[in-house]
Amino acid sequence: NVGGSKGPEAGLFLITGPDYHGMVPAGMKQITVRTNLAVVANRVFVNGDADLPTARAVQEGFNLLPLSVFQKNGLNFKLPEKVDYERFVFTPTAPQALQLYDQIGFGMRTFLSASDDFSDPDVGAAQQIGLSVAKGFEWQGLDEPTKRGLARAALAADAIIANTYANAAETVNGWRYTMGGGRAGFNYAVRAAFSANLTGANVPEEILYPNTRVDDTGAPLTGEHKYALHFEKGGRPPVSVFWNMSMYDDKEFFIYNDFKRYSIGSTTDGLKADPDGSVTVLIQNGRPADTSNWLPAPTGPFNLTMRLYGAQTPILNGSYRLPGIKRVD
Structure with a gap:
C-alpha cells in the first residue's frame, strides 16, 4: 500500500x-x-x-x-489510441459442465508465471485435474470419473462461496463488518468469496466498509419511512482520517437526489452537533427544515455503507461498533 x-x-x-x-x-x-x-x-x-x-x-x-x-x-508520453482488450476475452471449448475450469486455465496461462508449474505447490497440484500454466485446461485427457467429479465440484463451489461470504462478517446493530478479506492468505474459499462479491479487499486498519440494509429491528430500509443514525457525545467513529456514510440502490449505485448529497460524514460542510455534543444524521426522502445533517433517501429500498478510513484500535478490536439505524416515524 x-x-x-x-x-x-x-x-x-x-x-x-x-x-x-x-x-x-x-x-x-x-x-x-x-x-x-x-x-x-x-x-x-x-x-x-x-x-x-x-x-x-x-x-x-x-x-x-x-x-x-x-x-x-519521462512523463512526455501519449496514451495509446486503442487498447487491445481482446487478449482478455476467452471462449471456452470444454463441455458446459467443465467451462469453469477452462476459464481458470485461461487465467493461469495469461496471468501466472511459467515457473509456477514447478515452484508453487498449489499450482503444481492442479496438474492432477488437467490444469497448468503451460497448457491451461487439458480436459480432453481426463478420464470420465474425473470429469464427473469436476462437474460436481463446480456446482458445489457456488454454494461454498455463497456460504463463506455470508459467514465472513460480524453483524452488530444491523451493520455487517468484514474484517478478513484483505488478508485471506491461502484460504482459497475466502479469496473466492471476496472475488465473487467485491473488487478486491482492503486490510481493516486502512479502511473498513460496514454495510447495512436493515434498521435496528431488522426491518429492510426503505424511503417509505424516516430514520436516524445517532452518535452520542464522544461516540462518533474513532478514525484517524475520516468517516462517511453513503446511500446505494440494490445495484450498488448512488441514488440521484435534487439536493445532490450522496454521502454524509466528518468532512461534510456544515454537519451540526446537538447542544449535548451528540450528532444525529437524518435519513429520509422528504426534505427536513434543517438540511445540515440530512442524507436524502429514495422513495423505495436502499442500503447504507459506512466508510471508516484509518480505523483505530476500538474498531479493530470490536469494542466500538456503529449504532443501529432507528426508524423515527
Missing part, C-alpha cells in the same frame, strides 16, 4: 510482475506482484467542496506508464 492512512507518499514506484528480473532504477521504489495482472486503485481525500481544486491537482499528478517509455521520454 502506498500512502493510505499514512498520508501522502509522493515518488516513483516500479510495479513488477513475477518474471521481472531487471534492475530497479535509482530513485524508484519497487512494488512486486505475484501475477502478470495488477489492479491499481487510487483514492484522493477531498475535505469538502472547497478542497476540490486541490484534489483535482493531486489527481493530475498520477501517471501510469511502462518503464521503457518513462526511461525514454
